[in-house]
Each structure stands twice: as C-alpha cells, then as structure tokens.
Amino acid sequence: PLLNEAYYEGRVDFDAIKQFYDIFNEIVDVLDTDRHNWADAMKVDEPIYEVQPLPVSEHKEDVCSELFLKDPRSLGDGIKNTVFLPVLNSMKRPTSIAVPLKGYKMYSLGERASYNILVDYYTVTSQCVSELAEADKRHITPSAFDRLFYAWMKTNVLSHLQDKTLYVGF
Structure with missing residues (x-):
C-alpha cells in the first residue's frame, strides 16, 4: 500500500513500481503461495495529501x-x-x-x-x-x-x- 500511495502521489514512476511488482510476483511464484495466509498488511491511516501537480x-x-x-x-x-x-x-x-x-x-x-x-x-x-x-x-x-x-x-x-x-x- 505504501508503494502504491507513493505512485499515486507522483513520487514513484511507473517503471519502478512495475519492477517491484515483477520481483514480488516472482517471489510469490518461488514460494508457491497464494498469499492468503500471510500476515495482515499494515494499515496506513494517513490519507494521500501531497499529490504532485x-x-x-x-x-x-x-x-x-x-x-x-x-x-x-x-x-x-x-x-x-x-x-x-x-x-x-x-x-x-x-x-x-x-x-x-x-x-x-x-x-x-x-x-x-x-x-x-x-x-x-x-x-x-x-x-x-x-x-x-x-x-x-x-x-x-x-x-x-x-x-x-x-x-x-x-x-x-x-x-x-x-x-x-x-x-x-x-
């Protein structure tokens, strides 16, 4: 969620986030997991405020x-x-x-x-x-x-x- 938020705010570009998700999906494949039994994600209570013009x-x-x-x-x-x-x-x-x-x-x-x-x-x-x-x-x-x-x-x-x-x- 934090990386997604940084993308929406304009602080992370598309190529960086795509690279992250490519690596993340490779890890999921190597671990042969469905991601359903993972620990809950940290909840970020701050709304997005600093969107770049x-x-x-x-x-x-x-x-x-x-x-x-x-x-x-x-x-x-x-x-x-x-x-x-x-x-x-x-x-x-x-x-x-x-x-x-x-x-x-x-x-x-x-x-x-x-x-x-x-x-x-x-x-x-x-x-x-x-x-x-x-x-x-x-x-x-x-x-x-x-x-x-x-x-x-x-x-x-x-x-x-x-x-x-x-x-x-x-």
Missing part, C-alpha cells in the same frame, strides 16, 4: 473534436452539459475504464496503456468546456465541470487508492 499542456484549436459529446438538442432548456464522464466497469473492484476520448476506448486499469488517461481526459475536456462556454453562455462553465469531475474522482477513484491493487490508470 501535473503539467497540463494546451491542445490545438477545436479540441472538442477529440471528444464524444452529447447531442445538445437532446438536453432541453437551461444549462447544458454535453460532456460525458469516464465510466468504471465496476464500483467495487474496477479493472477497466472507458473514457469518452475519440481514438481511445476501454483501458485496463492495471496496464501501462492506462497511465495518465484521466489526465489526458481532463486536459482535453476542460479545454473543450472552456470553448463551449465561450460560444454558448448556457453551456456548463469550466468551474462547474471541475466540480463534477472532482465529485466523480472522489466517488470513483479516491475510494480505491488504499486497495491492495495498483491502478495504473488512477
């Missing part, structure tokens, strides 16, 4: 073309939110994530390909929301999207950061 790059114009968007005509009157949030395949034990980015589909949360997928999603979507809000005052604002995404992260990601499983995509 991520560099966010600017995308090209018409960044919304990189996203699958809801049809604004189907949303009715009032404030419009045309962006989709990511979806996990399971709330209890997620193994994959679907993001509404064109060119991306479903990602295994344990594979290197999912590394930074939420950062990529947030970067593209927040810039798209800014473009849409400038063009149509009835569109969701960037700060409203930030609140929606933050709530999604609290519900879908934060609840799994203390799991034994390392979620590369988180």
Whole structure:
C-alpha cells in the first residue's frame, strides 16, 4: 500500500513500481503461495495529501473534436452539459475504464496503456468546456465541470487508492 500511495502521489514512476511488482510476483511464484495466509498488511491511516501537480499542456484549436459529446438538442432548456464522464466497469473492484476520448476506448486499469488517461481526459475536456462556454453562455462553465469531475474522482477513484491493487490508470 505504501508503494502504491507513493505512485499515486507522483513520487514513484511507473517503471519502478512495475519492477517491484515483477520481483514480488516472482517471489510469490518461488514460494508457491497464494498469499492468503500471510500476515495482515499494515494499515496506513494517513490519507494521500501531497499529490504532485501535473503539467497540463494546451491542445490545438477545436479540441472538442477529440471528444464524444452529447447531442445538445437532446438536453432541453437551461444549462447544458454535453460532456460525458469516464465510466468504471465496476464500483467495487474496477479493472477497466472507458473514457469518452475519440481514438481511445476501454483501458485496463492495471496496464501501462492506462497511465495518465484521466489526465489526458481532463486536459482535453476542460479545454473543450472552456470553448463551449465561450460560444454558448448556457453551456456548463469550466468551474462547474471541475466540480463534477472532482465529485466523480472522489466517488470513483479516491475510494480505491488504499486497495491492495495498483491502478495504473488512477
């Protein structure tokens, strides 16, 4: 759990944690164990606080073309939110994530390909929301999207950061 936490905080890179888990799995194989009768892991009571800021790059114009968007005509009157949030395949034990980015589909949360997928999603979507809000005052604002995404992260990601499983995509 401590190494996973260091990874989520940005203090350990993907290659280092992959190397650790490769060695760990070799030890498990050599010992011919199922890991069920091992001593309980130490519980870490401190939540993750020191997350390193991520560099966010600017995308090209018409960044919304990189996203699958809801049809604004189907949303009715009032404030419009045309962006989709990511979806996990399971709330209890997620193994994959679907993001509404064109060119991306479903990602295994344990594979290197999912590394930074939420950062990529947030970067593209927040810039798209800014473009849409400038063009149509009835569109969701960037700060409203930030609140929606933050709530999604609290519900879908934060609840799994203390799991034994390392979620590369988180």
